[in-house]
Amino acid sequence: VQLVESGGGLVQPGGSLRLSCAASGFTFSSYVMSWYRQAPGKERELVATSTSAGGSTNYADSVKGRFTISRDNAKNTVYLQMNSLKPEDTAVYYCNALRWIGYWGQGTQVTVSS
Numbered sequence: 001v002q003l004v005e006s007g008g009g010l011v012q013p014g015g016s017l018r019l020s021c022a023a024s025g026f027t028f029s030s031y032v033m034s035w036y037r038q039a040p041g042k043e044r045e046l047v048a049t050s051t052s053a054g055g056s057t058n059y060a061d062s063v064k065g066r067f068t069i070s071r072d073n074a075k076n077t078v079y080l081q082m083n084s085l086k087p088e089d090t091a092v093y094y095c096n097a098l099r100w101i102g103y104w105g106q107g108t109q110v111t112v113s114s
Contacts, residue, residue, distance in 0.1 A: 001025035001103050003095045008108030011085055015112070019080040021095030021105055028076040029053075032098045035069060035080045037091035037110075044094070048080060052099075063089075085112045 007019040019035065030052050038044040048069035049058045057069050068081040078095060090112050095105040 001097075003097060003103055003105035005093065005095050005105045005108040008093060008110045010111045010113065012114050013085060013087060013112055015085050016081070016083045017085065017110060019082070019093055019095075019108060019110075021078045021080075023076045023078070023095075023097060026097065026103070028097070029073040030099055033069075033071055033078040034096045034098065035078075036094045036096055037089075038094070038107075039088075039091040042091075047093070050078060082110070085110075087112045 002024045004022045005019060007017060009017060011017050032049060032051055034049040035047045036044050037047050045060065047060050047063055048067055050069045050071050059067060066084045071078040090110060092107040092109050094107045097103040
């Protein structure tokens with residue numbers, strides 16, 4: 001099983017980034033896919049979730065209206081489009097796959113700074 005995140009980097013406040021998470025080794029379409037983040041000195045928090053069929057999504061209040069989670073079951077990939085980024089969005093972002101057990105990616109750093 002592998003979850004490989006990409007797309008992180010340094011961006012100015014108000015900018016955008018799109019994270020990708022490429023999955024392999026399990027039946028991607030059957031899993032709930034989520035993005036979490038962890039800032040230095042803080043607990044890991046749930047950012048966004050997409051159900052296995054992709055028909056339902058949920059977001060943390062702090063990112064509603066700015067972030068969009070989407071998935072392409074044909075490509076075994078989940079995305080996180082992040083717009084209007086703020087310095088408080090700075091964190092390591094992790095991809096998670098969940099059905100009966102959960103899998104984690106290695107994370108990708110997002111830094112929002114001028």
